[in-house]
Amino acid sequence: MTITAGRRRRAFSVGRIAGLIALMLAAVFALGPLLWAVTTSLRTPAQAFENPPQWIPWNPDFGNYAAVFEQVPIGQFFLNSMIVTVLIVVGQTITCTLSGYAFAMISFPGKNVIFGAFLATMMVPLQTIIIPVFLIIKSFGLTDSLASLIIPALGSAFGTFLMRQYFMQMPRELGEAARIDGATQFGVFWHVYARMAAPAISTLAILNFSGFWAEFYRPLIFLQSQSNFTLPLGLVGLQGNLGTGSISVVLAGVVLSMIPSVLLFIFAQRYFIAGVTAGSSR
Incomplete structure (x- = not known):
């Protein structure tokens, strides 16, 4: 018995170590491009194309970030993206x-028929319906406005599906008890x-913010x-730097655009993990 238990503990330790190594390798591959973008945004244009790349810029050039603010009105782009994203997130959270x-x-x-129709819309790519949506937006006179981005995105089949599956795990007895106490449906x-x-x-x-922000x-x-x-579209104005080899300026703009999504995940990851893993123990 003691020998068997010892073997199991060793097998568990080896398996755990192998799993940690696999996770570390996956993290390196996942974070590698992000690290490259951040470090390149701190290099001079000449250093940006060094091979092998300088992963740690010992003399960071923050002038690339200043160049972003000089070349495009990034503050306005940021405000537009924040308005669009926040209103879509609030709207979808309520409706879904x-x-x-x-x-x-x-x-x-x-x-069940209506819900099946909702799910069917998830199989239709946005590119196939963009023309009818554009014509509807145009008929309401909302083209070239932030409302043209907000209003069509206030509902979501995926969000409805996600919330339905979560609610179905909850005991109906709680609702019945509340109704006996006189509570309305709402x-x-x-x-x-x-x-x-x-x-x-x-x-x-969190998923909506990350998706619509980008x-x-x-x-x-x-x-x-x-x-x-919005910010992703406005940053296209930096593409002129690619012709001069100033890729560092372009990546500085990209890094600035990633900051809100990264901060949101850092501060809300506890809730995100709780939502994703909900029901896994059932």
Whole structure:
């Protein structure tokens, strides 16, 4: 028995060490491009193309970041992206949480058919419907405005699916007890289930923020005025540096655009992990 237990402990230790090594290698491959972008943004244009690359710039050149602010109105781009992203995140959080709760907890005719139609929209690429969406936006006179990005994104089939699956794990007895106490349908949702769904709501908000903050395709189609450009689209104005070899300036702009998403994940990763792993122990 003692020998068998010792072998199991050694096998567990070896397996754990191998797993840690695999995770460290995966982290290196995942963070390598990010590290290269950050370090290159701190080099001079001549140093940017050194081979092998200088991973640690001993004489960092912060002038590249100053050049970004001089060449493009990055403050305006940042404000536009923040307005669009925050309003979409708030809107989708509300609509997807309510619709997910309805599909999970409320019985009504055609519920499964309607939910199936919702899921079917997830299989349709955005590129195939962008022309009808653009025509609808144009008919409302919203082209070249931030509203053209916000309004079509206030609902989400993926968000509805995510919240529905989370609500379906919750005990229905809690809602029934609240109704016996006189709570309305919305009262049951708000005071009972919405509070329990905080991890899933946080996960949805983080995913939406990261996705829409970096969105490029729809702004490219809907926006024409530079004053309305979001950050990813506005940074295209730095591409002139590629012709002169100043890739460091371009990457400085890229690094600046990543800061909000990185900070959000750092401060909200506890809620994100809780939402992603919810139900794994069941």
